[in-house]
């Protein structure tokens with residue numbers, strides 16, 4: 001069985017590296033997705049439709065599977081089938097590509113079954129039990145394929161989250177023994193890539209030494225209502241991640257928000273959080289915080305960003321997210337005349353694990369300028385804004401910050417985005433300090449500006465307060481995904497409610513299969 005690049009290795013070869021032949025088990029060549037009209041890598045939940053009405057390791061037409069890749073086998077109708085392969089396909093933009101192939105005892109999937117929730121676990125079970133091989137290619141039972149889930153949002157558990165730590169703990173405990181309700185909206189699942197909804201957990205140690213999920217207002221995570229001014233505690237990371245998985249979150253992101261000052265090597269609880277989460281949460285996990293070259297203060301040994309990323313991957317992460325270090329690397333890139341050094345964390349990690357494994361988390365802040373200044377010789381990408389500054393300024397540029405917004409740099413988001421894409425970053429997590437925790441909606445002007453600058457996928461983040469904000473960002477920008485934090489942590493809305501809302505507006509979403 002081959003998964004993702006494991007499928008690709010079975011082919012003749014790939015334009016990814018012309019000098020490296022494949023195993024040639026499947027006689028076709030792979031090429032890169034065309035990024036003229038869509039973001040590449042292709043990241044998210046898409047179909048695996050069997051091209052014949054026959055069985056292929058329990059793939060189901062109403063299910064969605066998680067893909068993350070830049071290279072693909074373009075589907076040529078009938079070609080592989082004529083050689084005895086059973087084939088499943090998916091569509092991205094105007095390209096139809098091979099999502100899975102099987103013949104004899106060989107199964108290869110371009111998607112990640114281990115990250116595709118219950119739909120993916122069914123494929124693994126069919127492979128491991130031998131049932132998939134035994135049924136391969138046989139006509140499906142009379143009545144067609146196994147009955148599709150009742151809705152594009154299927155049977156889903158509901159959970160409650162609340163604001164106090166004690167109640168949050170009770171609620172997250174309840175998440176493991178959730179009440180099940182059946183959703184009956186949006187009866188026809190939509191084809192193609194779905195809108196990704198991501199739950200983000202900012203994690204840090206509180207004053208009592210416990211690792212907690214917290215949430216800031218414009219990055220300030222300390223309670224203002226109490227005299228103790230303690231770190232806001234919204235619950236336990238693993239329990240909350242599990243709860244969001246059951247609500248249908250398409251990905252879960254952990255940001256270790258104080259690791260710019262603490263070395264993750266010594267942050268074993270964070271690694272343990274990843275290990276525990278990946279045992280029961282079968283969607284992609286991203287981890288950010290402290291990924292940079294550093295020195296272990298205990299031993300004096302140099303630890304590379306690649307070593308730290310490797311540690312995170314081995315603990316269950318699928319992607320690592322780089323914040324502060326990416327800003328410094330981008331500054332060096334432009335100072336060197338847009339030349340790659342080959343030594344940055346982004347370059348090293350993407351060379352070892354692929355572009356799709358490297359996310360850059362951006363923490364930009366609005367800098368207002370008036371029109372006259374906008375016409376001047378500023379090196380920054382200045383745009384008009386519908387939200388004037390405190391002195392009526394009509395234009396804005398977005399300055400990158402480091403160390404959790406504590407330090408503002410003379411680098412704008414467009415400069416950062418272009419530099420990190422050149423270095424091999426596969427996706428941008430685009431926060432906005434001005435909107436963070438405000439519940440006032442995403443900064444659409446920022447998102448549009450960054451989307452225009454790059455071809456890699458962008459995750460819109462900061463400001464979500466109601467499900468309509470997700471609809472707004474998907475309808476009014478070309479963002480590839482949208483992320484929420486506070487509205488989920490405070491129990492105001494569930495991920496499921498956001499998806500139901502998007503579904504009711506005609507946007508394709510993945511339903512949770514329980």
Ligand code: 1PR
Pocket residue numbers: 200201202215216218219220221255256257258259260288289290291321322323324325361362363402403404405431432435436437438439461462463464483484485486487
């Ligand atoms: O710089 O590589 O060590 O990474 C540190 C990481 O920690 C960065 O990704 C940075 O964004 C994050 N971080 C640092 N300080 C904070 C903080 O809040 N004080 N959190 C922080 C960033 C912002 C979002 C948040 C959205 C959505 N969190 O991820 O989840 O704004 O919030 P909302 O929906 O409630 O508005 P490094």
